[in-house]
Amino acid sequence: MGRLYWKFFFFxxxxxxxxxxxxxxxxxxxxxxxxxxxxxxxxGGVLASLAVAALLAWYVLKPIDGLRRALNAAAHGDLDVRIxxxxxxxxxxxxxxxxxxxxxxxxxxxLMDGQRRLLHDVSHELRSPLARLQVAVGLxxxxxxxxxxxxxxxxxxxxxxxxxIDELLSLSRLEAGIANRQEESVNVAExxxxxxxxxxxxxNAWSAPVGFDVRVESLQFAKVSGNAEQLHRALENVVRNSVxxxxxxxxxHIDGEYDALRREVRLTIADEGPGVGTAELASIFEPFFRGQxxxxxxxxxxxxxxxxxxxxxxxxxxxxxxxxxxGLAVEISLPG
Amino acid sequence: MTTxxxxxxxxxxxxxxxxxxxxxxxxxxxxxxxxxxxxxxAALSGDHDLVxxxxxxxxxxxxxxxxRIRMVSLLPVLMxxxxxDDADCIVGLELGADDYVPKPCTPRELVARIRxxxxxxxVGEGVEEAPAVIGSELLKVFxxxxxxxxxGKSLDLTSTEFNLLEALARHAGRPVSKCALSEQALxxxxxxxxxxxxxxxxxxxxxxxxxxDGRSWIQTVVRQGYQLLxx
Numbered sequence: 001m002g003r004l005y006w007k008f009f010f011f012x013x014x015x016x017x018x019x020x021x022x023x024x025x026x027x028x029x030x031x032x033x034x035x036x037x038x039x040x041x042x043x044g045g046v047l048a049s050l051a052v053a054a055l056l057a058w059y060v061l062k063p064i065d066g067l068r069r070a071l072n073a074a075a076h077g078d079l080d081v082r083i084x085x086x087x088x089x090x091x092x093x094x095x096x097x098x099x100x101x102x103x104x105x106x107x108x109x110x111l112m113d114g115q116r117r118l119l120h121d122v123s124h125e126l127r128s129p130l131a132r133l134q135v136a137v138g139l140x141x142x143x144x145x146x147x148x149x150x151x152x153x154x155x156x157x158x159x160x161x162x163x164x165i166d167e168l169l170s171l172s173r174l175e176a177g178i179a180n181r182q183e184e185s186v187n188v189a190e191x192x193x194x195x196x197x198x199x200x201x202x203x204n205a206w207s208a209p210v211g212f213d214v215r216v217e218s219l220q221f222a223k224v225s226g227n228a229e230q231l232h233r234a235l236e237n238v239v240r241n242s243v244x245x246x247x248x249x250x251x252x253h254i255d256g257e258y259d260a261l262r263r264e265v266r267l268t269i270a271d272e273g274p275g276v277g278t279a280e281l282a283s284i285f286e287p288f289f290r291g292q293x294x295x296x297x298x299x300x301x302x303x304x305x306x307x308x309x310x311x312x313x314x315x316x317x318x319x320x321x322x323x324x325x326x327g328l329a330v331e332i333s334l335p336g
Numbered sequence: 337m338t339t340x341x342x343x344x345x346x347x348x349x350x351x352x353x354x355x356x357x358x359x360x361x362x363x364x365x366x367x368x369x370x371x372x373x374x375x376x377x378a379a380l381s382g383d384h385d386l387v388x389x390x391x392x393x394x395x396x397x398x399x400x401x402x403x404r405i406r407m408v409s410l411l412p413v414l415m416x417x418x419x420x421d422d423a424d425c426i427v428g429l430e431l432g433a434d435d436y437v438p439k440p441c442t443p444r445e446l447v448a449r450i451r452x453x454x455x456x457x458x459v460g461e462g463v464e465e466a467p468a469v470i471g472s473e474l475l476k477v478f479x480x481x482x483x484x485x486x487x488g489k490s491l492d493l494t495s496t497e498f499n500l501l502e503a504l505a506r507h508a509g510r511p512v513s514k515c516a517l518s519e520q521a522l523x524x525x526x527x528x529x530x531x532x533x534x535x536x537x538x539x540x541x542x543x544x545x546x547x548x549d550g551r552s553w554i555q556t557v558v559r560q561g562y563q564l565l566x567x
Contacts, residue, residue, distance in 0.1 A: 123418070124392050124418055127418065127419070127439065127440050128348055128351070130440040131348070131351055131439050131440035131441075132348070132350055132351050132354060133440075134440045134441065134442050134443065135351060135354040135355055135358060135443050136354060137442070138358055138442055138443035138444060139354060139357060139358055139443075141444075142358060142361055142362075142443075143361065153354075
C-alpha cells in the first residue's frame with residue numbers, strides 16, 4: 001500500500017476527529033446535563049475511528065492496487081493476467097474497471113497472437129520460394145547445363161514473392177482500415193462481368209477448360225457504395241479460388257440477387273470442387289489457411305482473407321458453405 | 337556400397353521435384369511424398385534408409401509425423417526446420433530426430449547431413465577397426481552390431497543416440513567435449529548455441545535410467561562436456 005492509502009487513511013481519520021470535536025464543542029457550550037465520559041471511552045473512540053479509517057482506506061485501495069499490478073504485468077508483456085478473481089463479489093465502479101481491464105487484455109492478447117501467427121506464416125511463406133531458389137542454384141552448380149531452367153525458376157519465384165508482398169501490404173492496409181477513403185457508386189453486375197472476363201482470359205492462358213454460369217440480371221440496377229478497386233479484388237479472389245478448385249470440364253456458378261426487404265445485394269459464387277471439411281469452413285478466411293484438398297497450382301493463402309476484410313469494411317457479410325451437390329459456395333452480402 | 341534410399345516428405349511439390357533431381361544426381365534413390373500421413377506410411381514400409389521430413393506441413397505437422405514414425409521405428413530421420421524456430425528443433429530432437437537442417441538450406445548442406453547420418457548408420461561399415469564390445473559390466477555397447485545393452489536389456493536407441501553413447505563409452509570415465517561429440521555423433525561441428533547434443537543426451541539418459549548408485553549414467557561436467565560412468 002502506497003502513499004494513496006495513507007492519504008485516504010489520514011482524511012478518513014481527520015473527518016472522524018473533526019466530527020467528534022464538533023460534538024464536544026456543542027456539548028460543552030450547551031451544557032448537556034449528562035456526566036462527561038471517562039478517559040477510557042475517549043481513547044477507545046479514537047482507536048475505533050483509527051481502525052475504521054484504516055479499513056475504509058484498505059477497502060478502496062485494494063482493487064486499485066490489484067489493477068496497478070495487473071497493468072504493470074501487461075506492460076511487461078504478460079496479457080494473461082486477469083483481475084476478476086481479485087475483485088470478488090464487489091459491484092461498484094472499481095469492480096467495473098477491473099472487468100474492463102480483463103476484456104481489454106483478452107482482446108489485446110487475441111490481436112497480438114494473431115499478429116504473431118501472421119508473422120510466423122509470412123516468414124514461412126517467404127522462405128518457401130527462397131528454399132526453391134537455393135535448390136535451383138545447387139542444381140546449376142551440380143551441372144551448369146541446368147542454367148536455363150534455373151533462370152526460369154528465379155524469374156518465376158521472384159514474381160511469386162512480389163505478388164505475396166503485394167498481397168501482404170494490401171491486407172495490412174485493409175487491417176488498418178486506411179484504404180477505404182474513396183467512396184463511389186459501384187454497379188455490381190458490371191463488376192461481376194469484368195471479373196469473369198478476366199478469369200476467362202487467364203483460363204485461356206492456362207488452357208484449362210472451366211466454364212462460367214453467370215446469372216446476375218436482377219442486379220442490373222443494383223449499386224453499392226464503396227471502393228471499386230477493392231471490391232473488384234475481393235470478388236476476383238473468390239472467383240479465382242473457385243476456378244482453382246474446379247476440376248477440368250467443371251463450371252463456376254455466380255448468382256446475384258437483390259434483397260429489397262433488407263436492401264442488400266447478395267452474390268453466391270459456387271464451384272464444383274471438393275469443398276472444405278465442415279470443421280474448416282470457418283477458417284478459410286484466415287490468412288494462409290489451406291484446405292486438405294490442395295490443387296497443384298496454389299495461391300498464397302491470402303486471397304480470401306483480403307476478401308473478408310474488404311467486405312467487412314463495406315459493412316457486408318461473407319460466409320462459406322458446402323453445396324449439397326459438392327463444391328464450395330461463398331456467399332457475399334453488401335448493403336445496396 | 338549400395339545406393340541409399342531416401343524418402344523426402346514435404347508439402348512443397350516444386351521443391352520436392354528439384355530436390356529429387358539433385359539427390360538422384362548425387363546417386364541416391366529418392367522417393368518423394370507431399371502428404372505427411374502418406375509419408376508416415378511410406379517411412380514405416382521399411383523401403384527406405386533415411387527420411388527427410390519437413391516440420392511445417394498443413395494438417396499433420398512434421399513433428400506429429402515424426403512422433404508416429406518413432407512409435408514403431410528407429411529409422412534415421414533428418415528434420416527440415418524453419419530457421420530461427422528453436423522450439424521446433426528441440427521438440428523434434430526430443431522426439432528422436434537424428435538431426436535437423438534449417439530451411440532454406442543449400443542442397444549441398446542437405447546432402448552433407450544426409451551422408452553424415454548414413455555413414456554412421458550403416459551396419460557393417462568400418463567394422464574391422466571397431467572393437468566387439470566396449471563399456472562396463474552393466475552397460476555394454478556393441479559397435480559392430482550397433483546396439484547397446486543396459487542391465488542385460490537391449491536399448492532402443494536412434495542411430496544418433498547410439499553414436500553418442502558409443503563415443504562416450506569409448507572414453508568412459510573421462511569427460512568428452514560437446515564439440516567432439518557433435519563431430520563423432522552428428523558428423524558436423526557444433527554450432528554456437530546449438531543444443532542438439534544436450535537434447536540427445538537427455539533422451540539417452542531417459543532410456544538408460546539410473547546407475548546402481550542412483551546417479552545418472554551420463555554425468556554433466558561443467559564447461560567440459562559429458563562423461564559416462566566407468567563402472
